[in-house]
Amino acid sequence: MYLIGSITLYLGIAIAAYSIIANLIGIKKQSSxxxxxxxxxxxxLVFVSLIASFLLLYLLATSQFQFEYVAAYTSRNLPLVYKLTAFWAGNAGSLLLWTVLICGYTAILVFSREKHNPMMPYVSVILLLNILFFFTVMVLGGNPFAMTDMVPADGKGLNPMLQHPGMILHPVTLYLGYVGLAVPFAFAIAALILKRMDAEWIKLTRRWTITAWLFLTLGNMIGGWWAYLELGWGGYWAWDPVENASFLPWLTVSAFLHSVMIQERKGMLKTWNISLVIISYILTLFGTFLVRSGVLTSVHAFGSGPLGTYFLIFMAFMMLLSIYIVMTRYQMIKKDTLPIESYFSKESSFLLNNLLLVAGAFAVFWGTMYPLISETVSGTKINVGAPYFNSVMSPILLLLILLMAVCPLIAWQKATVERFLKNALWPFAAGIAAAIILVAFGVRGTFAIIGLASTVFMFATHIQEFVQGTMARIKATKENALTAACRLTKKNQRRYGGYIVHIGIAVIAIGVISSHAYSEEVLKTMETGESLAIGDYELTFKGLSEHTKNGNGIVAAELETVYKGKMDGTIKPEKVFYETWPEPSTEVAIKTNFTEDLYVVLSSWENRDKVTLQVKVNPFVSWIWAGGIIMVLGTAVALIGGKTTSSRVSKALRSGR
Incomplete structure (x- = not known):
């Protein structure tokens, strides 16, 4: 097994190197x-990487502890599903996952209907450089088939925090997003090399970019859901360095997806688009470097080792290569770029959107790296916590919400104030009404009220867009409302899919603002029969119990819950003791309804009749997960789309505005 696995890695290096050389010769000689x-x-390469992957899965499933990776991340009593998902629990396995994904992406590209496009050999070379790097890194410092010196009777087991459905999906979706961003990067570099600065490379990669953004969104959302359920601190986003590393490319790709629309439509923002796609790709390498270098502490990190150095070198190489190509083609990029005609136009709003998203990315990057920078410069490591990120990012995100509210209401080229005010009247009134209602009901917090009112403004703008478009279509086609709305969306899926994504962001924003500003928390030591009250809940401690499940010891506190004066069942927060892990795992008890979560953690206990509980009421957290689902649906609509409306209906839609 060791021999077969190692051969696949060396074959990967040899085949990737050969394919790069074959492409270069083919380009030089114009040889098909x-x-x-x-x-x-x-x-x-796809075949070789799949053999290596299936071999590792077999070793994990059958507990072949003579292999270091299997012994480090599995044990005999580990459920099969987690034995298999240990594939990406450590450095070596996650590198193999990344490799098989990028091999698959590259194969889909080079055998697509665009395989004879002049850019494709260049695209292939750039992606093959990534494949060569990952195979090389596995051989040098992350071989998943390395053998142990002595075969243990049992493995160390999987970290209990990773034994959760979220960790089955989170790494895979995140890696699909990371790897996917190599495709638009490769096309951008190929277009620069060939001096083709029209929008062709953008059109060829539109679906690839949206797909990568979709997987990054899913990865971040699932990661937040896992953290909320599994880590036991009561939140879903802690501005952890590795969380930030996955958020950074999401911000820059979000800017890119908006910016490319201007280049496609107006031929503007070419420099922005090239820069954003390069930065987004480099940030995926940066995130991988953070996870594997050990330079920053994180619950998500794989630990220190030589892999961080390899990633740093490769990241520097790809960055310098990109900068060199951009600088040698800069005058060509600037050529034929049209200026923005008016500061009050949709084009300007998209440029402002870019500036805000990049500013947010820089703020997160600076806060993430500052501890390392401070330690390097002064010798003292100054940690940057959530207060910094919240104070810096809150106004930026608020401005982005306001921009999403007004952008659909602004015309292309040059908007008029009168027309804008007319279009903004009802959405703005909805936002003001929301603020008044919140104040009337005694809701506190000026910034939170402004944020919620702005979110309602943004939500109302997008609902108005759907309503006005549907009404215009009904007028033009005499269709019923449901048919008109569905066909309106189908005929312009990119536009209305984007609107659905924005509606999902509004739903998430309500959940984030409410859960941060209005959560309640109690930490209390209780004896049997004692109660505590928090929000609309009353909890009575009934006693502590012990039992075993799947060979693991479990200590559970039974709590009787009353909600708004009515019995609401019992909940049991737990601590789980694993034979192969020194620290117990926290299993949170959560009761969820439409408006809030009751979140209970068993912190500690003295005996069966005395425990310490952490109890929180988190408003509207379920809206965050619902908003994520809406975003995914909207992205799916935009991904499928690309059609434009017929001229008759388009005129009707414009006149309806």
């Missing part, structure tokens, strides 16, 4: 034979 041979090499 060499280019076809390079495509065959890519297919071989």
């Amino acid at each position: 034979r060499w280019l076809e041979s390079a495509r065959g090499g890519v297919l071989s």
